[in-house]
Amino acid sequence: LSAVLPVRAQAGPLASWHEGPVKTSILDFVGKVTTPSARDFVIADERIAVFDNDGTLWCEQPIYSQLAFALDRVKLLAPDHPQWQTQEPFKSVISNDLAGLVRSGEKGIFEIVAVTHAGMTTDQFDRAVVDWTRTAKHPRFHRGYTELVFQPMLELLEFLRQNEFKIFVVSGGGIDFMRPWMEAVYGIPPERIVGSSGMTRYVVGEDGGPVLIKDAKIDFVDDGPGKPVGIHKFIGRRPIFAFGNSDGDLQMLQWTAAGSGARFMGIVHHTDADREYAYDRGSSVGKLDKALDEAVNGHWVVVDMKQDWKVVFPS
Amino acid sequence: LSAVLPVRAQAGPLASWHEGPVKTSILDFVGKVTTPSARDFVIADERIAVFDNDGTLWCEQPIYSQLAFALDRVKLLAPDHPQWQTQEPFKSVISNDLAGLVRSGEKGIFEIVAVTHAGMTTDQFDRAVVDWTRTAKHPRFHRGYTELVFQPMLELLEFLRQNEFKIFVVSGGGIDFMRPWMEAVYGIPPERIVGSSGMTRYVVGEDGGPVLIKDAKIDFVDDGPGKPVGIHKFIGRRPIFAFGNSDGDLQMLQWTAAGSGARFMGIVHHTDADREYAYDRGSSVGKLDKALDEAVNGHWVVVDMKQDWKVVFPS
Ligand SMILES: [Ca+2]
Ligand SMILES: [Ca+2]
Structure with a gap:
């Protein structure tokens, strides 16, 4: 296996990731679950990868x-x-x-x-x-919000897709807010997007045409302990790969970690005030405290944005 | 296009379906939405097909x-x-x-x-x-329940899969009851199964291992007007192809029919007391009344089990 990985790296997956332990751990994990002769091989049907969205795939500051x-x-x-x-x-x-x-x-x-x-x-x-x-334009970067996605994470999605992972977004954000643009921006289709939702009502209009009406009542909150619940409800299978960036992802990462066989748990740590933002334990948006402790204890992979990413946003 | 269809038929899709208007309408629909030059062409990503389960894909008598x-x-x-x-x-x-x-x-x-x-x-x-x-064995047929699936419908699932449809089950049955066996029996993975559910709770057990506990409280009823709601919630895209067998599928079929472009709405009518069961408007299980009227008015495709199917169950 180790003979294969340098070739993969030269061939160019994760081009915006600096060489180092984080990039190596991703390549190593994907290598071992996709190599049929490896002890940790996982069939493609069961290669479930879940990603938080705000702060993990796109910028979440100064407000969601x-x-x-x-x-x-x-x-x-x-x-x-x-x-x-x-x-x-x-x-x-x-x-x-x-x-x-x-x-x-x-x-x-x-x-x-x-x-x-x-x-x-x-x-x-x-x-x-x-x-x-x-x-709409972001107040600091003066770019559209869907241009403020993280280039290294787009490459990670593409790398996992090439390796036949089934990629899901599992976000505290609204499911109806995410689905209209994520297929174009992330290559993730609507049926693989899990999020929070309000109640919806089926109504046959006066002209006979049926519509779905969005109500203000909360249906499901896909955050914290709601994330493994949402994973069970929408996906029905435990992920082998999970990426988040805040305490809202703690239970999703725990749930992923508790499965049998090889697992990957990753956290994006925002350490780059120059190119993006630097925040963790004291932040009101994307607070990363307990999950950072558990990442250290559980040997989860912590991405240091400043050290690990050559670029932050697509050029 | 019409020159293509006889070749497809000879090549053997839907082998357990008798030649006739129902089989032709299925072949015709799939032909026109998958032929790039056709006016009704639909890209593979948007070929969403939804199937009710009880009475549509497997036997639902004498009790669910x-x-x-x-x-x-x-x-x-x-x-x-x-x-x-x-x-x-x-x-x-x-x-x-x-x-x-x-x-x-x-x-x-x-x-x-x-x-x-x-x-x-x-x-x-x-x-x-x-x-x-x-x-468990069925009281009349003395076979396992997952052997009492409808052979012609298995062939339809396979035919749609070959034509790059994304196939979902959208059933009033329990989502947790369906997922453990449907991938092996229908080739439909857990994340493409939509159903009714109870509330689930994330609990970290005394040994530190997290579990999801099933509670008796109802979360979602995926039946009647709940079916288009469930389709929106779990799939996030309107189907172009829907199959059901009872009034519980009426709104799912209406919702499918109300989209733009070519659509297929099908109903399995249980007309074969000898090989399976015969029931419709007066049945307490799988009542088919309003949806049968609307099928006639809307020119939906009604399968006459006795006339259209060479066999009912796999041999
Ligand atoms: Ca987040
Ligand atoms: Ca049914």
Whole structure:
């Protein structure tokens, strides 16, 4: 096996990853589960790989992109809702008063989600998301959000795909927010995207055409202990490969680690304030604390963004 | 295109289907959505096909197989629960008193589901299902339940697979009841099985190993209007091909029909009391009434089991 790996590396998988223990551990793991004669060989059907999204596949700072979408959407809808000019939490959103929004608390966030993510058909929401990905720009990088995906992780997805892994996103983000763009950006089709969701209702409209209406009631929260639950519900098979970046991924990584045979557990550690952001234990977005301790104890692979990645975003 | 179809037919797809309008409509539909030059061509990524299970892919009479599993399991567990000998609904189950079971109503069924489908880990339930499929016999045919799948439908699954369809089961049955055996029997992997589910909880056991515990609380009912909801939730893309057999499939078929481009909506009509069963509008299991009317109005394809199928079960 060891004779094969240098050839693979020369052939160019993971080109944006610096040589080192992290890159080697990925190549080594994929090599041993895909080599039929190896003790750790896994048939292609069972090569389940799961990836968190925010902070693992794309940038999640300074606020989650889905929250940026919701705030942008409030502003877009504001002309039709003149009362929002004086009504919280909308007033704060419209005037870019993030402190005011924070003061409105969970109730405020829920009201924003309700008006931006519910009360419309699934097709209408889909179009709203696609429109936003085409127009919205990140406040620091001045690029579209779907351009702020991590180039080394795109190469990892491609490398796993070439090795016949079944790749799933397992994210705390909204499933309906992710599906409209992930196939084009990550090459991951809608049926392999697991996320949080609201309730949906089947309604036959007055013209006889059926629609699905998005309601404001929460259906499923795919975060923390919800991630292994979501994996069981949507995938029905335990992953052998999992990548996350925060304490919200702890249970997904534990669940992956607890299976039999070879496993890979990886964490993206944001250590690069110059090219992206540097944050971990003290961050309100993407807090990485318990999972970092458990990574050390469990010998999980921790990516040091600054050291391990030649580039962060696609050029 | 029409020049191609006779060749395909001679080459042998759908060998257990009699020549006739039903077989022709299947071959015709698959031909036109897979021929790149055809107006109705659909790229492989979007060739979503959904199949109901009970009564569509396998026999559902005289009682749903999952209910047979539950009743068998009550009997298996009875020695550890001596109180069940005198306590309904268990007493009726143990003494094979189906009328007594019916008298216990929904509450009785719920109690049976609670003791047979909950209070254990997902791995334990998985093993219970596999053990049952290996040992239980159907009361009339004296064969294992997974041998009472419909041979013509197995050939249809294979034909669609050869034509790069993504095939999903969308069933009112329990997702955890279906996944342990469907990959071996239908060639459909766990992540392409959508069904009803109970709540699941992630628990880190005393030995530190995490488990998922099945609870008795209902999470999702994948039946009737729940089927398009389940399709949206689990698949995230509208099917172009749907097959069902009862009013529980009506909304799934409507949802499929309402998409743009070429669509195929099929219904298995059980018309063969000799080889299987004959039932439709008056049946308590697999009632086919409104969906049969809508099939006629919408020119959906109705399979006449007696006329269209050379054989019913695999030999
Ligand atoms: Ca994350
Ligand atoms: Ca059925």
